[in-house]
Structures are given as C-alpha cells and as structure tokens.
Amino acid sequence: MSDRAEPFVIDVDTGIDDALALLYACAHEEAQILGVSTVVGNVPLAAATRNTRAVLRLAGRADVAVWPGAPTALSISVRDASEIHGKTGLGHAVLPEPEEQAGALHAVDSIIAAARAHAGRLILCATGPLTNIALALMREPELPRLVKRFVIMGGAYAEPGNVTPAAEFNIWHDPEAARIVFRSFGGVGAAPVIAIGLDVTRKTIIDEGDLAAIASRVAGKQHASALTRFLEDASRFYFERMEKTYGRRIFTMHDPLALAVALDPTLVETRRAAVDVETSGRLTTGATIVDWRGQWGRLANAEVAVAVDAERFRRLFFEAMDRLAEGAGAT
Numbered sequence: 504m505s506d507r508a509e510p511f512v513i514d515v516d517t518g519i520d521d522a523l524a525l526l527y528a529c530a531h532e533e534a535q536i537l538g539v540s541t542v543v544g545n546v547p548l549a550a551a552t553r554n555t556r557a558v559l560r561l562a563g564r565a566d567v568a569v570w571p572g573a574p575t576a577l578s579i580s581v582r583d584a585s586e587i588h589g590k591t592g593l594g595h596a597v598l599p600e601p602e603e604q605a606g607a608l609h610a611v612d613s614i615i616a617a618a619r620a621h622a623g624r625l626i627l628c629a630t631g632p633l634t635n636i637a638l639a640l641m642r643e644p645e646l647p648r649l650v651k652r653f654v655i656m657g658g659a660y661a662e663p664g665n666v667t668p669a670a671e672f673n674i675w676h677d678p679e680a681a682r683i684v685f686r687s688f689g690g691v692g693a694a695p696v697i698a699i700g701l702d703v704t705r706k707t708i709i710d711e712g713d714l715a716a717i718a719s720r721v722a723g724k725q726h727a728s729a730l731t732r733f734l735e736d737a738s739r740f741y742f743e744r745m746e747k748t749y750g751r752r753i754f755t756m757h758d759p760l761a762l763a764v765a766l767d768p769t770l771v772e773t774r775r776a777a778v779d780v781e782t783s784g785r786l787t788t789g790a791t792i793v794d795w796r797g798q799w800g801r802l803a804n805a806e807v808a809v810a811v812d813a814e815r816f817r818r819l820f821f822e823a824m825d826r827l828a829e830g831a832g833a834t
C-alpha cells in the first residue's frame with residue numbers, strides 16, 4: 504500500500520459493471536479500501552453481497568471487509584436489473600463460492616464509523632441505489648461534512664434515462680433515498696454530490712475487441728486466466744442484452760467510470776448546480792432535475808459531470824486490468 508493511500512469506501516449492488524469497478528479499485532494502490540458495503544439494486548442484497556465477496560477474492564482482496572446493508576429500498580420496491588446483469592448478477596460468469604465473513608458489520612454503521620475515523624479524508628463512492636447512504640445520513644447528518652469526496656453513479660441530467668424515459672436505474676430504484684442524499688450534501692462546509700450520470704457514462708464504452716486485446720496482452724501472467732475468463736463471461740451477457748436492445752455489442756462503463764472519478768476527479772468536467780429528485784411523478788419518478796439557471800434560488804448541492812476524457816479513462820481501465828493480471832490486488 505502506498506504512503507499516499509487514501510481511505511476509501513465503496514457502496515455497491517454488484518452487478519457486472521459494479522464488479523468491474525471493484526476490480527479497478529483493487530488495482531489501485533492509492534485506494535486504501537476500508538470496506539465495501541452492499542445494497543439491494545441490480546440483484547437482491549444476498550446476491551450483491553456474495554458477488555462482491557467473490558469479485559474481491561478474484562482480485563486477490565478477500566481480506567477486504569464486506570458490509571451488507573439495506574435489503575429493501577426506502578420507497579416502493581420496484582424491479583431489479585437482472586435482465587441486464589443476469590440471474591446471479593454476474594452475467595455468464597461463475598466464480599468460486601466465496602467464504603462467509605463471520606460477524607460482518609452492517610453497512611450503515613460501518614460507513615458512519617469510517618467517516619468519523621477518517622474525518623475530512625474519506626472518499627465515498629456509491630455505484631448502486633442510494634439506500635445505505637440515505638440511512639447513514641438519517642443516523643449521522645454530519646456525513647457530508649465528514650467525507651472528503653462523495654461520488655455517485657446515478658442520474659440522467661441532460662440525457663434520457665435508461666430504465667424509463669426520465670430515470671436512470673440507481674436513482675429510480677430508490678428515489679426517496681436519492682432525494683435525501685441530494686438534499687443533504689452540498690452547502691457550506693459539506694462535500695457536494697459528484698454526480699456521474701448517463702450523460703458521461705454513455706460515452707465510456709468498451710467492446711469485445713478491447714477485451715480480446717486485454718487477454719492477449721496479459722496472457723501468461725500469473726492471474727491472467729481467471730481474470731480474463733471473468734471479464735469475458737460477465738460482459739458477454741451484457742453484450743447480448745445491448746445487441747438485442749440497441750443492435751450493438753457494447754459495454755457501457757457506468758460504475759467503473761464513477762470509481763475512476765472518485766480516485767481522479769480530473770477525468771470529468773463538472774458544472775455546479777442544485778439537483779433534486781422526482782419521487783412521485785406520473786411519468787417521471789426517479790428523474791434527476793437540475794436547476795441549471797438557478798431558478799429555485801437554492802444553494803448548489805452537486806457537481807454534475809458534463810464531459811469526460813473517455814480515452815484517458817479507457818486507458819486507465821486497461822492498465823488497471825494489466826496490473827491485476829500481474830497480481831496487483833494480491834496482499
């Protein structure tokens with residue numbers, strides 16, 4: 504672990520792209536991963552927790568604590584995203600059953616404890632619905648003043664949604680939680696929400712050629728075969744879904760981009776604005792509304808990503824996979 508390592512907590516609903524985000528984090532020495540909290544979203548909580556442990560083990564980081572969190576959304580319980588991520592959440596990939604972690608702490612307690620223990624230094628990155636973070640805010644309203652940086656994958660700001668015409672999945676899955684989060688962050692002395700929405704994640708795409716290039720570059724390295732098999736099997740499911748819907752075999756790097764921005768905010772250009780969430784629209788539940796013109800007269804609570812250096816991000820992702828194949832994650 505490098506001397507400059509920054510304390511880091513990741514909140515996930517592991518799914519295929521959450522898995523890639525976790526792999527990216529494990530390849531970065533500058534991230535001192537204190538723990539990974541899990542939440543219902545793409546798949547039920549138990550599956551998200553199991554997938555998280557299995558992916559950390561694949562990355563050589565079975566030592567990282569996994570903290571199970573909310574099993575249901577705060578608001579109406581809606582559907583999962585198994586049509587995109589597969590029944591297990593990891594597409595066609597089959598990973599060895601990870602070991603249970605005895606006495607696992609609860610996500611909400613653990614996020615609060617990490618923020619207090621590393622006040623002013625903690626980086627928090629959420630790549631699932633915001634239920635755990637909202638629950639943490641109810642218990643510790645100072646959370647936005649304790650964290651150094653808070654990055655989410657969530658929202659569609661000047662773009663159509665992906666789960667409805669108006670809403671992106673993570674916000675739509677628990678709009679009440681998202682509203683609590685946006686209304687709590689930002690303001691004087693508090694971290695803003697760094698919002699990585701579909702506006703930028705849709706610009707960060709990999710395809711089968713990219714995965715083949717990783718596989719041929721790392722062939723023969725110590726951890727290459729398990730890693731490349733996982734990347735191929737997990738993403739193949741996603742490619743199949745995208746082909747059916749959009750006619751293109753592409754993988755949109757939603758969660759890996761958010762994770763990369765948490766480690767290096769210069770990857771995106773942001774605009775400061777007030778953001779709120781629609782919780783009870785007839786057609787728009789889960790929409791993220793941005794007050795670009797300051798018409799609400801509210802303080803800005805978010806840095807909304809409006810542009811991304813997609814090529815630099817792709818390069819960083821490929822380099823991270825190369826390092827993992829060499830055993831970078833192994834402790």
Ligand code: BDR
Nearest residue numbers: 518520584630672673757
């Ligand atoms: C988000 O929804 C989930 O299905 C993905 O894991 C990602 O976090 C994209 O809308």
Ligand code: CA
Nearest residue numbers: 518521630631
């Ligand atoms: Ca996710």
